[in-house]
Amino acid sequence: VKLYDMNRAPNPRRVRVFLAEKGIDIPMVQIDIPSGENLAPAFTAINPRGLLPTLVLEDGTVLDETMAICRYIEAVYPDPNLFGQTPLEIAQVESWQRRCELEGMYSVGMAFRNASPFYAHRSTQGTAGQDTDQIPELVTRGKLLAERFFISLNERLGQSAYVALDRFTVADITAMITVDFARWIKVYPTPDQTDLAAWHARVSARASAKA
């Protein structure tokens, strides 16, 4: 088993934190996205999609969707449970994980990829995003949607100690990394979002957050 990783990038960090919560250590290889190493032949020979993180299993199977990798790890190492156990827990974790990812992390990514000079002609990630010029309106749009996501996340954290359940789950991993990633586009929790700030401090204090 080998994980192709980039240590500053948010999606690979989701897998590293997930592994740390499970107490699992696996070999990692660094691939640099800004310089385009993920799109160069040496890496696309391993993963034609050019995406990180990429997990290669013993039998050569390549998994490259962050959540598919996390679900694989959860199925092989069920403890501690990070995806919910009862039908309702499973639904709530999936629901909040998706909100954090699709309303939060994707909005931040939209603003970032459409602004950073590194991604001028590949504003969509991976080989599927070749020759996708940046769209400047998406910088403003991504920031707006990220700010709106912070409002609903703060509201949620006023009602619940953790994002999806009353305990730490994969939804907290996605949400924590979204808050950290949002600094790259200069979006921060506002001073009145105190429940969001308190939760963020709490999850960031876990040993796994350093992964």
Place this chain on the structure above:
Amino acid sequence: VKLYDMNRAPNPRRVRVFLAEKGIDIPMVQIDIPSGENLAPAFTAINPRGLLPTLVLEDGTVLDETMAICRYIEAVYPDPNLFGQTPLEIAQVESWQRRCELEGMYSVGMAFRNASPFYAHRSTQGTAGQDTDQIPELVTRGKLLAERFFISLNERLGQSAYVALDRFTVADITAMITVDFARWIKVYPTPDQTDLAAWHARVSARASAKA
């Protein structure tokens, strides 16, 4: 249990097909998205996010992410299995479901929501998308990404009878509905995408496809 539905919309159809594959029949209420009924107070009182499909459970719990609803149903009614059983199957279904959704359906939706006059000032869905004007470049971008997705889906279906596994799963539901939804933006499988066409005919012939 009650499902808030819109019969022409792709995401609600994903849940209806999923239910049909499980052989489950539940009461449904129609809500009209183009006219904005999903954002009006009568519906946002039920689901503040204004999203469809919305499943309301007996105890009043509201689930509104398509995949969270499907995972809830899978957990309560495990047969036939639609999300995979072994760790590797689970990962492959998640991986392909996400590709079909994020590269396929979202690209089609991007082109559609940024072109249709109904969505002139709500190009992002639900209440989180209030006052999001359309971005015309996203029509071209969405079509391009949908066409690229069809290329990779056709390639996959040259190697596998179904999208994720050698049997029908939730990934086939998302992919089939993406192909049907793409007609709304005039993107169709090209004549040389024969594996995609053959698979689409096969899944569309299932009784569940009419749901």
